[in-house]
Amino acid sequence: MKAVYAGSFDPITLGHVSVIERAFNLFDEVHIIIANNRAKSHYFTLQQRTELVRLSIPAEYNTRAHIVPFEGIVANYINEHKIDVVIRGIRNATDLDYELQLEQFVRNSTEADTIYLSPYTPYMQTSSSLVRMFFQSNKYTLALNYMTPDAYDQAICYMQETNQPPSNKLSSPTNDL
DSSP states (O other), rough: OEEEEEETTOOOHHHHHHHHHHHHHHSSSEEEEEEEEESSOOOHHHHHHHHHHHSOHHHHHHHHTEEEEHHHHHHHHHHTTTOOEEEOOSSHHHHHHHHHHHHHHHHHHOOEEEEEOOGGGGGGGGGGHHHHHHHHOOOOOHHHSSSSSHHHHHHHOOOOOOOSSOOOGGGGGGOOO
């Protein structure tokens, strides 16, 4: 069976990786869609987010993973690729309320079923918003607790390339307070 897990992954976190690993335990093939919502202001570009996802997926899943940067309606991708299941990650009741609304659209526009997976317990409170807050408040190394090391290192490089923080403050211990 084929599954799709779509998100903006801005940036991908250990919570996302946890859901992806669980999906690989259930499905033969997982399409990881890095969605580009033009109505949303993204911290990282679509290409950068795609590379951060690639760096976060354990190598053992590479032959079964389809990492796809995508602009458009994910339901169209689901239909075009005959995806059986849509995976949605949930952490709490707030996520579930939103996801149930989204499921109505998926149910009415595709033949795919939706399943909900929560991250493993240590990553339940992990979010991309939290990681971005660490970056924006110069607490870069705290973000490492919520990302894979390779993705974190690449995110730091991206920020340096675009003149976003961090500058030379990375080595300062006061950044972690």
